[in-house]
Amino acid sequence: MPIGKHPLQLYSQGTPNGIKTTILLEELLAAGYTEAEYDAWLIEISKGDQFGSGFVAINPNSKVPALVDYSGEQPQRIFESGAILMYLAEKFSAFLPAHGAARTECLAWLFWQVGSAPYLGGGFGHFYAYAPEKWEYPINRFAMEAKRQLDVLEKHLAHHEYMADHTYTIADIAIWPWYGCLALDQLYKNAGTFLSVEEYPHLQRWAKQVGNRPAVKRGRRVNSTSDSPSMLRERHAASDFDGLKID
Missing domain, CATH: 3.40.30.10 (Glutaredoxin)
Known part of the structure; x- marks a missing residue:
């Protein structure tokens, strides 16, 4: 290399x-x-x-x-x-917080993302955006799971500025390219409309806040x-x- x-x-x-x-x-x-x-x-x-x-x-x-x-x-x-x-x-x-509850919360959300994203990418993303044939059952099945995950984030972000409360961490960095971009309808073409992402205002607030960072x-x-x-x-x-x- x-x-x-x-x-x-x-x-x-x-x-x-x-x-x-x-x-x-x-x-x-x-x-x-x-x-x-x-x-x-x-x-x-x-x-x-x-x-x-x-x-x-x-x-x-x-x-x-x-x-x-x-x-x-x-x-x-x-x-x-x-x-x-x-x-x-x-x-x-x-x-990454050095210790205590903030570190634990950060790592919990980091591992939530790495465990959940295959349903969003390999599941919903594949059957909705990339599969050569559009099969209704897998699209609906993984769309339902994607919306469940969006709801998890929506409920959490209704009471927290960032994933680990008021501290911007690697949890936000891990989640944003998947769920933040989806909430902004920037992940798969028209997927945000399909999933009604406007129903998640707290997630969208966070997605815009993170997405506006210069880095x-x-x-x-x-x-x-x-x-x-x-x-x-x-x-x-x-x-x-x-x-x-x-x-």
């Missing part, structure tokens, strides 16, 4: 799971953690890049994202998006396969964002 000039080397694509990592890295840089500088290399999953021997050596499960940290005596590989978020948060002591706007543009001039296929320096239209 290619290696750039920074200790942190990310191999990913701008999927919701990939975006989690780039958002956190951009948040760390925005918070002043200069050692979080990173190179982000595009792994095009539609072309099968994730099955190449170099990538499999980093992530034996052949899924994006995958990260290698070269800052120590020996390179450290990290795979699985939730594990990458925890690793980076603990490495820099940021966006989130930058992070979601990295490792994109889009031809849009506002997106980046790869990211190797902060200056790569110069000239991009980031609303």
